[in-house]
Amino acid sequence: MPDFCGIELKHPVINASGTFDAIAARRVYGEALLADFPFSAFVSKTITPEPRVGNEPQRIWETPAGMINSIGLPNKGLDGFLAEDLPQLADLPVPLIVSVMATGHDEFARLVKGVGERDEVAAIELNVSCPNVHSGLIVGEQPAETEALLEALRPLTSKPLLVKLTPNVANPAEVAAAAEQGGADAISLINTLKASAIDPATGEPGIAAGHGGLSGPAVRPVAVAQVRAVAAVVRIPIVGMGGISHGTDAMEFIHAGASLVAVGTENFRDPRAGNRVAGEIAGALRADRSGAPIGDTA
Amino acid sequence: MTAPFGRRLCQVSESRATGGYRLFSLIDTDGPEPLPGQFYMLASERHWEQGGQRPFLPRALSVAETGPAADGVRLDFLIEGIGPGTDRLCELQPGESVCVNGPLGNSFSTPRELHQISGPPGRKFDAVQPSGAILVGGGIGIAPLALLRRSFAAKNIPTRVLLGFRDAAHSGGLDELFSCCEIRLASDDGHAGHHGYVTDLLAAMLEGDDAASAAVYSCGPPQMLEAVGAMCAEAGVACELAMESPMACGYGACFGCSMPKPGGGYLRLCVDGPVVRPDQVELAHA
Numbered sequence: 001m002p003d004f005c006g007i008e009l010k011h012p013v014i015n016a017s018g019t020f021d022a023i024a025a026r027r028v029y030g031e032a033l034l035a036d037f038p039f040s041a042f043v044s045k046t047i048t049p050e051p052r053v054g055n056e057p058q059r060i061w062e063t064p065a066g067m068i069n070s071i072g073l074p075n076k077g078l079d080g081f082l083a084e085d086l087p088q089l090a091d092l093p094v095p096l097i098v099s100v101m102a103t104g105h106d107e108f109a110r111l112v113k114g115v116g117e118r119d120e121v122a123a124i125e126l127n128v129s130c131p132n133v134h135s136g137l138i139v140g141e142q143p144a145e146t147e148a149l150l151e152a153l154r155p156l157t158s159k160p161l162l163v164k165l166t167p168n169v170a171n172p173a174e175v176a177a178a179a180e181q182g183g184a185d186a187i188s189l190i191n192t193l194k195a196s197a198i199d200p201a202t203g204e205p206g207i208a209a210g211h212g213g214l215s216g217p218a219v220r221p222v223a224v225a226q227v228r229a230v231a232a233v234v235r236i237p238i239v240g241m242g243g244i245s246h247g248t249d250a251m252e253f254i255h256a257g258a259s260l261v262a263v264g265t266e267n268f269r270d271p272r273a274g275n276r277v278a279g280e281i282a283g284a285l286r287a288d289r290s291g292a293p294i295g296d297t298a
Numbered sequence: 299m300t301a302p303f304g305r306r307l308c309q310v311s312e313s314r315a316t317g318g319y320r321l322f323s324l325i326d327t328d329g330p331e332p333l334p335g336q337f338y339m340l341a342s343e344r345h346w347e348q349g350g351q352r353p354f355l356p357r358a359l360s361v362a363e364t365g366p367a368a369d370g371v372r373l374d375f376l377i378e379g380i381g382p383g384t385d386r387l388c389e390l391q392p393g394e395s396v397c398v399n400g401p402l403g404n405s406f407s408t409p410r411e412l413h414q415i416s417g418p419p420g421r422k423f424d425a426v427q428p429s430g431a432i433l434v435g436g437g438i439g440i441a442p443l444a445l446l447r448r449s450f451a452a453k454n455i456p457t458r459v460l461l462g463f464r465d466a467a468h469s470g471g472l473d474e475l476f477s478c479c480e481i482r483l484a485s486d487d488g489h490a491g492h493h494g495y496v497t498d499l500l501a502a503m504l505e506g507d508d509a510a511s512a513a514v515y516s517c518g519p520p521q522m523l524e525a526v527g528a529m530c531a532e533a534g535v536a537c538e539l540a541m542e543s544p545m546a547c548g549y550g551a552c553f554g555c556s557m558p559k560p561g562g563g564y565l566r567l568c569v570d571g572p573v574v575r576p577d578q579v580e581l582a583h584a
Contacts, residue, residue: 024550024569028402030300053563060546060554062383065350067546071553074564216354217347268547269341269356271399272304 002040004237004260005160005185007095007122009040011278013250016241016264017043017099017125017164018071023088025271034093038274042092043262044085046099046127047115049107051077061197061206066216066243067265068195070209073101078114086120095122097162103133105152116157123160126153126184129168129191140166140191143178150182160185162239167219167226168194176230187230188239188262190223215265217243224252231257245273247280251288254281299330301549305356305399307343310390311372318468319378319438320388321362324396327370332361334446335540335573338373338400339548342386346397353383355546356397360517360572362441362475363448376441376475402548403572406446406538409455409513416536416575429508430456434500434526436518437468442540443517444475458482458503462496462518465489497525504533513537520581527576537576543567 002009015038022042026033054074061068076084081098089096098121100111108126115121128140128149139145146163153161163179165172167190176187192213199206223242231238240258244250245266253261261281266273306328313322332338339356341347347354363374379388390396407415409428431450435443440461450457459481463469466489472481482499483491492499496518503509510533516526517540530537545555548568556564557571558580565571565578 018553019551021550021553024566027569028301028549029303032300032303036303054553054556056558057556057564058544059556060544060552062352062355062546064352065347065354067355069546069552069554074553074556217350265546268552269354270305270397271547271549271551 002260004041005123007041007160009095009260011040012254012260012281013039013274013278014041014097014239014260014262015039015043015267015274016262017127018045019264019267021045022092023085026088029271034091036272036275037093038267038272039094039263040278041095041097041122042089043097043125044081044089044099045075046073046101047075047078047081047111048073048101049078049110051075051080056208058206058208059212061212063195063197063214063216064218066214066218068197068207068212068214069192070207070212072209078111082114082118086118090120096120097123097125099125099127099164101127101130103130105149108149108153109156112153112156112161116159121159123162123185124157125162125164125188126150127164127191129164129166138166140164140175141169143174146175147178147182150179150184154183162186162188164191165189165226165230166191167222167242171229172226173229173233177233180234180236184236186237186239187234188241189230190219190226190242193219193222215243217245217249219243220249220252224256227253227256227258244277245269247277247284250277250281251284301330301400301402302328305339305397307395308373308398310392310394310396311367312392313390316376317472319376321374321376322387322390324373324375324398325367325370326373326398329371329398329401331364331371332373332401332445333405334361334449335405335442336361336401336403337548337572338375338398338402340375340387341383341397342390343395343397345386351382353381353386355383356399356548357383357387358542358545358548358568359387360442360540361401362444364445376438378438399548403568404570406442406515406540406573408450408453409536412513412536412538413511428455428513429511430458430513432500432503432512432514433457433459434496434514434516434518434522435460436462436496436522437464439516439518439522439540440472440475441517443515446515447476460484460496460499460503462486462522463490495522495525497522497529500526500529504529504535509533509535516540524581527581531576538573539576540573541567541571541579
């Protein structure tokens, strides 16, 4: 029974933010979703201070062993989330981790306070793949920006704060160390890799925005390398993700130093992928006594 | 009736060429019988993603025909190979297995239901006896209309069918899917029926005396759906369109199948559609 930042989880598999809409899935699959919920904790789609409609289509593009997306964080904003989505997410049989993103400390603070004071929320994930409107720099690409953000937010909530790192940096371990220094309780990585693909029919990018984020098995070796690098420099737990579609993939991340793993793109192909991967991990651990103890980061 | 949670393996019972398309059948031992307009996410069990290549994501296909089978429900899909995913599905052989998620999405309304939804304020549409359904299909888009036609026939709803094709090679599926009803054809090359667009046939039909109390159902290329939606709006005729979009998941997770709404924002075609009324979407931008 993994213990993650003081939260007891049934197994070590959660979802990557933005890859599973539990409210829509319940409409589609009914109560069977709750009876057999695929993840041991549910990470919400990222919410922002104000509502966003998302990017114009085309938003997704299939690539070899993966896909590029540029969805644009459609969400109801903080007030809409708290009023409409949170009560429904509270029905889920697992702890809730809410992903938040803003473009400045004040706005981030509003999100962390607004979400953090709700009993339904177990933890908060900070999506730092966004520019700081004041400095113009992508927070998660700059160790100093990341540390400053954590120092500003840490006093605002007693809930665990996860920092979701971007892989689009030369040295993610530096950013992870800065997040830990600033008071983060856990690191999650990787977010998607910046990518583009050209539609041979038009000679133009397949994604309307011109580029997006690459995910799926194609990114897994990059993710494993980054998890290893981060695990070498931080003591806080790591949620490893990037192209996990099977328990053997998840075991790579666990051996690389992750306490939990997240399934993302594979959810699109298999709605029950979380449970399946959890079962495959359990089988692999039984077979491999040398496996790292999951969830035990002491 | 909700879809079984998760994907399951279904065996291919048949696969054959029909005109320029292929028609393949799966035996679903676990799922409910789908409603007209609903779709499934499909990926072959073998030679899908393997080798680290495409196809990677499952493909969304609407059901063309369904019925009871000895050990479950038979699902027929009409398909044209236009890329790595549909090419692979075209190669399916009897006995192979396919990963199936569904039935997904909403379904078509009856003419009476549609009149009740679409009726202008102050006009008692529910008191009007709908004159029947007009089905307008283009190319591979005839698939969901075939199941809809059979459903309407079972409900004794008078149905007229207008179908358009590019050329003789692409008029496949007709004999198999619409064999027992009266249809009017249009073809781009004039090989069969009206030489021109199927929307020409619809325009003539909408000039009929009983058009206003009819309901139009359409599926086909985006430009065709845009034209059908505009013509029905102009004529004040209730209408539903089955639309298509790239989608990774089919159950609301990926937000890839966004369709612009009038006044801003997007709906997700997989969970808010794929059947929509023209007033629910910005067709010009679809």
